Amino acid sequence: MARRAGRRPPPSPLPQHAGVDPVRLRLPGDGAERWATVREHLLGRYGPAVGAERVEAMLAEGRFVTADGPVGPATPYEPGGWVWFHRDREPEAEVPYEVGIVHRDERIVIADKPHFLATTPRGRHITQTALSRLRHHLDLPLLAPAHRLDRLTAGLVLFVVRPEDRGAYQTLFRDRQVRKEYEGVARHDPAVPLPRTVRSRIVKERGRMAAEERTDGPPNAESSIDLLDHRDGLGRYLLLPATGRTHQLRLHMSGLGLPLLHDPLYPLQLPEAAADDWSQPLQLLARALEFTDPLTGRAMRFESRLRLAAWAGDEA
Secondary structure (H helix, E strand, O other): OOOOOOOOOOOOOOOEEOOOEEEEOOOOOOOOOOOOEHHHHHHHHHHHOOOOOHHHHHHHHOOOEEEEEEEOOOOOOOOOOEEEEOOOOOOOOOOOOOOEEEOOOOEEEEEEEOOOOOOEEEOOOOOOOHHHHHHHHHOOOOOOOOOOOOOOEEEEEEEEEOOHHHHHHHHHHHHHOOEEEEEEEEEEOOOOOOOEEEEEEEEEEEEEOOEEOOOOOOOOEEEEEEEEEEEEOOEEEEEEEOOOOOHHHHHHHHHHOOOOOOOOOOOOOOHHHHOOOOOOOOEEEEEEEEEOOOOOOEEEEEEEOOOHHHOOOOOO
8 A cells, every 4th residue: 555645754674874874765656657666666766876786785685674674576666665775885084083072961962073074974974974973972863963064164063862852953043043153263464454244145056165255146144253362473263153154254264365274165276185184174163152042041152172273383
């Protein structure tokens, strides 16, 4: 019997691998093409990409699973049914830095994400992500982020422990009810008047690494920038984003003629290898989060324990 459209999927019969959820596939329920078995559909769907032999091998290994068990050669095709499996993953270079825990309770985890570690699985970064590591090491398989931090940026990320609480915390970030403080290191130029507020229009096109500032519409990004200290030609800057556009702080600093130290995209895009040079992390740190907890009403403030290497004197 076909499942009714819109019905919620059953729980996955497969556990996570290294904190990564299995792929969940909904079998098409309409269309002209029909399949007698799930095997036929999987071969047609994934065979062109990975090869029919690889799909057959995964089937033989029992890696495709329905709610009733592994998919066999004769498992009948059920429109609207569900199939789960773990993808083959390319080897990932291990990011040699730990994820720190700044705060943990029954509702949230405040993590100190290091440079070069993505927040969530995406693209070529799957297990080497803060979410995957935290789920695995804290034994919290339902952990989810309330927001995201760029892979090259270090600092605080709020994760939600219970699915029923996610909406409340995600809404805080969506509605800009979280005060975020960032710290950056760039060259010092006394000719650039600070403090100041920068407003511009930022657009990030799909498929491009870098975002850009444009004048073809109203401003959609706002940052307050101030100089905290300077020495030896470098400045330590306080960066307060009022909005959350992609690479907003990096673009605004570059637009002032003060690109953040070791930025591989702004003002010029460097070869891809530069973005993974662990000896030169981007000098940008999400150093504080401040908000009113939506479930308890308490005022909360968390501060990162990380420090930017260029200012701490850890760079040659």
